[in-house]
Amino acid sequence: MGDLLTDKGSEIGEMIRIHAILRAQAAPEYTEEQWPSSIQVQSKHNTPIEGFWLWVRKGEGHNLRNVLEEGRDRGIFNGSDDLHVCVFNWIWPPLVQHRLDGFCEYWNHHRIRKQQNKTLPAGTSPNQLWISPESAVATAKNCSIRVDMELVKALREELGGEEGRDEALQFVTREFEEEAQTAYTNLQTPAVDLTNVWHIFTLLVAEIQQLRTET
Template sequence: MSAEHHPLSLEARSWRGRQDGKPTNNLAGLNQYGGRRISSDQIPTLIAALEGMLRQGLSRQQMLRDLKDKHNMPLSRTTLFRWLDRLQLGTPRKPVHTDQQVGEAVLTVLNDDILHRWGVQRVAYKVQMSQGVTDAKRQYVRDFMRTHAPYEVLSRTPGQKKIHKTSLWSIGIAEEWSGDGFEKLGRESFHPHCTSGRPKVQEVRATFLFHLPTNINGLEGVPLRLVVDRGSETIQVGALARALRSQFAPNIEPDVLPPFLQVKSVYNITIERSWRGLFEDELEAIAVAWDAGVRAGIYRPHRRDESYTARWVWARTVQLKLDQYMFEKNNMKIRQQKRSHLPCGHSPDQMWFHPHEYNLDNCLVPVPDYILDQLIELYTPVGLFEFVPPHVGEFLEGVYSRFGRPILNIHSAWNVYQRMLTEVPADIWEDE
């Protein structure tokens, strides 16, 4: 046998593997996904990741990207479709839930909307996020709501459109953060405070949201500019914003782009506009549920044991609702807008974590973690998030754990409060 026809020769190998006799550059016959099968111990992680992505409404391309970047599972598009079919994870195009199951999920969500404020888009998203029915079609949800609650759906039909004189634009994420504390939302010492980031009024990403002033922990930096209203409590915040940017972004001239800006409340629309949706969609229902318990005589504020127990239970109920609102707000897709100068049809989180895919810049000024930790410790008052004395909080935490840590929401909070109150001895408050 001659050398040029030897099975191991380069010429023979270049012609091997093709039935039509044409040469190939893929000598091994493998592609970029070869040798990367999902092992048995990775399957639970894959299932949880796919379920979470479907609830967030990510596209297939975004799923492949997140599986590769966050979970180190590089899959091909075909393999992803096979796993979705194998795990029977429903999508609107390939549903696995019956109409009855979708209707029951819609009723469960509508049961939480005691003020009848939620529209079709919000209900459909909550069905997808909280109920796990990822294959619910919006048209079916709309028809179901029109049949089940025609008056509420009709009352939400807009009668006229607002004309916006100008459109917003931004160079990228963290270019500007708007901050505000709105005491008008407060009921019984529950005062929400929030900071949000642009690029757009309709695309506000809730950076953090607590029922008391909070910090910038976990954000790994500060924005190019912080915008607040002209309240006296913002003076210290302005000094802090100027100091951080001058130290960690000294190349940006403060005269060209001020690190801190105070405007009238009517112009601080990025955050001011968010309060109405938060109050009408979530917090007002909590206020109604709280008032219902007070009127029913369940809670008597002059009794110290009842006052402390109610504060402890409802503080956690409010915080859980705010956490849910923030998660849904950040992962809910923004509707398509033809005249918008900024990306639409994607969730704020997708634009926040992958700005370059939407022609946005990452304007976040990096700040070391230890600096942020020191600032948090310095500016956080002692007992800021404690609604009851420490020894009372420890006792109530133990009672709550003994009951199995039941779910807290507007329907169950007063029941949990009454159950916990039966375990509270009369002398527990004497050590205060």
């Protein structure tokens, strides 16, 4: 089994390359032949992550999807309107990320029920196992491998450094980012959640339209 198990998407090639470089530098005793640094399989065969989606959907997925589709079903969002698309891309990604971060925090702290015949540790949280594996099983060992942070820094610089990272995570242009932030400030920066996101979306669209008529 490889250190990194993924599907066969073409978008993760750079991640696989970097993972192989870091593993080779930090743990040269593990050869690619015996212990591949990564393995790509079809999504249907990647059972850990595919099975996990059920819990994501139960915890967040259906809720998010219902609210997302509400904007379309109620005629609030028009996908053929460039302004609507830009406002959507400005307001929704941070909200979705916040909800997923919250689910991740919950899941990593939830207690795994005890099972006598279970091979893997149980009776504690994933975070506790990560921090102190021996707290769950006396004979457990911390097998983490430390990587060279200077190498990590060099690899990041190859990809454009902080500027490249910011660009990759930018869902709208910098010009629109400034425009939307001005409109949001004019609305007195209301907190955005699933109960009011489409209301604030409508207010932002109207405010940006007003700002554009004034310039």
